[in-house]
Amino acid sequence: MKSTIKLGLIGLSASFLFAQCGPQKTEETEEVAVIEEVKSPTLTKLWETPATLETVESVLYDEATGTIYTSNIIGQDPLGKDGKGSISIIDNEGNIVTQDWVTGLNAPKGMGISNGKLYVTDIDQLVEIDIATAKVSNRWPVQGAQFLNDVATHDGKVYFTDMNTGKVHMYADGKITTISEGHDSINGIAVANDGTIYGLDASGLKKWNADGTAEVVNNAVTGGDGLVILGDGNFVASRWQGEVWFASAEDQSILLDTKAEESNTADIGYNPSEMIVYVPTFFKNKVVAYKLDY
Structure with missing residues (x-):
C-alpha cells in the first residue's frame, strides 16, 4: 500500500x-x-482452535446466527470417497462446540447458506444439509464434475466452482446449471450484494459482467482459494500454499504468510461485523482467527 x-x-x-x-x-x-500516512491493512491473531479439526478445508460464518461452520476432509485425499468427511461447529472464542455436527461426507470443501440449508460441495455432488435437524436432506450429483470446490449464495441461488473442469455452476429450484466455463483452476467464489459474481482462478481475481463474460480485476492474486468481498472495491483472498492477500483493482499486499511454518491457508471465512478472518490451516487441523484492520 x-x-x-x-x-x-x-x-x-x-x-x-x-x-x-x-x-x-x-x-x-x-x-x-x-x-x-495511509495505513497498510494488517491481520492480528486473536485465537486458534485445538488441532482436532482433521484436514479442515473451509470456514463459514453465518451472519444470521453467529454460528461458525468448518468442513473437514479427514485424511490426505481431497478426492477420496471414503465417507469420513464431516462438518464441525466452533464458537467465536476458538472452542469446538460440536466436533461431529454432520458426518458421512467424503471430502467436503466450500459451504454456503440459503433458505435454512447448508450447501457443501463434496467432490462431484452438492450436498444439502438441513440446519435445524443437522441431517443431510439432499444430494445433488453434478454431471461431469471432477473437483467441486468453493460455494457462494445470493438471493436463493447457490453458486459453486469446479477447479478441474474450469466451470461455475448454479443451483436453484432443484436444478443445477452451468453458468460459465473456461476458467483455469477456478476455486474461490463470492457474490456482492448487487449480485455481481467474483472468482479466483489461475489468471487472478475475476469479475463476471452482466452479459456473462468475465474480466480480470487483479492479476497478482493467482491461484486463489478463499475470497471475501469487503466492499468499495476491496477484497481478501487466500492462497492454499500459505498466503492471505488484501487486493483491489489498483493494488495488493500480503497480509499473512505462513509458508515457513508449513501451515496452509485454505478457504477463509469472514465475520463482517467484527472484521474477523477465519483461516483453516488444512493439515495443521485447526482454525486461526485474525482481526482485520484496514
Whole structure:
C-alpha cells in the first residue's frame, strides 16, 4: 500500500506589541509539508482452535446466527470417497462446540447458506444439509464434475466452482446449471450484494459482467482459494500454499504468510461485523482467527 503526501499552505501571521517600544514583527508565510500516512491493512491473531479439526478445508460464518461452520476432509485425499468427511461447529472464542455436527461426507470443501440449508460441495455432488435437524436432506450429483470446490449464495441461488473442469455452476429450484466455463483452476467464489459474481482462478481475481463474460480485476492474486468481498472495491483472498492477500483493482499486499511454518491457508471465512478472518490451516487441523484492520 502507499503513503500519500499532501502539501498545504499554512500562513503564520502574528503581530506582537512589546512594552513601550517593542518592534512590530512582519507577516511571514512559509510552506510546510504535512504528511498523511495511509495505513497498510494488517491481520492480528486473536485465537486458534485445538488441532482436532482433521484436514479442515473451509470456514463459514453465518451472519444470521453467529454460528461458525468448518468442513473437514479427514485424511490426505481431497478426492477420496471414503465417507469420513464431516462438518464441525466452533464458537467465536476458538472452542469446538460440536466436533461431529454432520458426518458421512467424503471430502467436503466450500459451504454456503440459503433458505435454512447448508450447501457443501463434496467432490462431484452438492450436498444439502438441513440446519435445524443437522441431517443431510439432499444430494445433488453434478454431471461431469471432477473437483467441486468453493460455494457462494445470493438471493436463493447457490453458486459453486469446479477447479478441474474450469466451470461455475448454479443451483436453484432443484436444478443445477452451468453458468460459465473456461476458467483455469477456478476455486474461490463470492457474490456482492448487487449480485455481481467474483472468482479466483489461475489468471487472478475475476469479475463476471452482466452479459456473462468475465474480466480480470487483479492479476497478482493467482491461484486463489478463499475470497471475501469487503466492499468499495476491496477484497481478501487466500492462497492454499500459505498466503492471505488484501487486493483491489489498483493494488495488493500480503497480509499473512505462513509458508515457513508449513501451515496452509485454505478457504477463509469472514465475520463482517467484527472484521474477523477465519483461516483453516488444512493439515495443521485447526482454525486461526485474525482481526482485520484496514
